[in-house]
Amino acid sequence: MSLSIKNVSQIYDTAVAVDDISVEIQDGEFIAILGPSGCGKTTLLRIIAGFIQATKGEVLSGDEVFTRDHHHLPVNERDLAMVFQSFALWPHMTVREHIEYPLQSKRHSHLSAAEKTAMVDEAIRSTGLELLQKRLPGELSGGQKQRVSLARAIVSKPKLLLMDEPLSALDAELKISMRKEIKDIHTMTKSTIIYVTHDQSEALSMADRIIIMKDGKIEQMGTPKEIYEHPQTIFAATFVSKCNLVHGVFEGNTFTAYDGKTQYDATNLPVCFNEAGVYPVRPEDFVATGEAMGIAGIIANKQYNGREIHYKVDCNGDFFTIYGDVTKDFQIGQTIYLKKSDAA
Numbered sequence: 001m002s003l004s005i006k007n008v009s010q011i012y013d014t015a016v017a018v019d020d021i022s023v024e025i026q027d028g029e030f031i032a033i034l035g036p037s038g039c040g041k042t043t044l045l046r047i048i049a050g051f052i053q054a055t056k057g058e059v060l061s062g063d064e065v066f067t068r069d070h071h072h073l074p075v076n077e078r079d080l081a082m083v084f085q086s087f088a089l090w091p092h093m094t095v096r097e098h099i100e101y102p103l104q105s106k107r108h109s110h111l112s113a114a115e116k117t118a119m120v121d122e123a124i125r126s127t128g129l130e131l132l133q134k135r136l137p138g139e140l141s142g143g144q145k146q147r148v149s150l151a152r153a154i155v156s157k158p159k160l161l162l163m164d165e166p167l168s169a170l171d172a173e174l175k176i177s178m179r180k181e182i183k184d185i186h187t188m189t190k191s192t193i194i195y196v197t198h199d200q201s202e203a204l205s206m207a208d209r210i211i212i213m214k215d216g217k218i219e220q221m222g223t224p225k226e227i228y229e230h231p232q233t234i235f236a237a238t239f240v241s242k243c244n245l246v247h248g249v250f251e252g253n254t255f256t257a258y259d260g261k262t263q264y265d266a267t268n269l270p271v272c273f274n275e276a277g278v279y280p281v282r283p284e285d286f287v288a289t290g291e292a293m294g295i296a297g298i299i300a301n302k303q304y305n306g307r308e309i310h311y312k313v314d315c316n317g318d319f320f321t322i323y324g325d326v327t328k329d330f331q332i333g334q335t336i337y338l339k340k341s342d343a344a
């Protein structure tokens with residue numbers, strides 16, 4: 001399902017939750033809406049679902065009008081399903097009953113009992129719930145509960161799947177394996193997915209395109225690679241993965257860091273960095289060395305991460321994050337130098 005969101009705003013007495021957002025979403029795209037708490041992600045998702053009628057703007061699905069002026073298509077008439085952070089399971093219903101439930105609606109009255117059984121079996125198989133069909137939610141782990149809510153969402157083969165922080169109640173390891181399951185579901189169903197998260201690594205690893213929101217507005221929109229390699233604003237640079245903002249001076253297309261020696265090509269760098277007098281450097285674009293070359297700093301903190309060591313380095317009052325080689329184990333309090341990696 002393609003979606004056109006045109007100049008959508010949601011204005012409350014106390015807050016502008018969504019502020020004039022426009023975006024075109026292609027059929028089958030996996031879109032992540034990423035932003036900090038309170039930036040309006042959930043409100044935008046609930047407007048698309050139809051739980052909230054936007055104060056202004058339009059939401060269209062192809063030629064079908066979801067929302068325009070006073071026209072508001074009810075949630076149950078939109079070909080979509082939603083997965084919530086809280087799982088939203090009923091304690092008295094078995095796993096299989098949960099998955100059967102969406103097919104009982106009027107929308108699916110044209111299906112025969114045999115067709116419905118086949119669809120439920122398929123959703124159960126594709127989420128690996130075969131052996132748990134008779135269990136009640138109280139007899140399931142968190143990951144199993146979230147798989148039930150995924151199966152319930154995909155059983156009717158909706159063209160649009162809306163997910164509101166679906167993994168945030170799960171532990172770190174389970175989150176990683178569920179990311180893969182959701183990606184597999186996307187490949188299998190070819191549904192359009194809109195996935196709300198405040199976790200940048202989820203957005204980077206899963207989405208075809210990321211919409212970064214801040215204060216109800218779109219801050220930047222692009223593929224994970226575009227957003228990581230070419231952040232267009234200081235917020236996008238620092239919110240999506242670690243980014244060090246090095247102070248210095250711009251002259252033409254050249255940036256010279258405050259050490260007076262380290263230089264970067266600033267061609268195509270968005271003007272906001274120039275205005276703020278900072279250049280964005282990802283941790284992997286610095287190499288830590290004990291030799292006096294590059295930006296000097298004192299190691300304030302270090303974390304061993306198996307393949308590399310993550311250091312926090314105090315550089316003249318700015319704390320930079322860098323990733324060091326485990327063979328060079330620098331100590332807290334030691335002075336080191338940050339030089340440009342060959343790739344930077």
Ligand SMILES: Nc1ncnc2c1ncn2[C@@H]1O[C@H](COP(=O)(O)OP(=O)(O)OP(=O)(O)O)[C@@H](O)[C@H]1O
Pocket residue numbers: 012013014015016017035036037038039040041042043044198
């Ligand atoms: N019904 C409401 N009445 C008034 N203000 C609201 C209402 N719902 C949300 N807001 C406000 O709108 C803003 C956006 O809220 P929203 O829930 O969309 O943010 P979010 O990005 O999803 O945050 P979180 O990640 O914490 O869920 C917030 O400032 C919130 O307080």
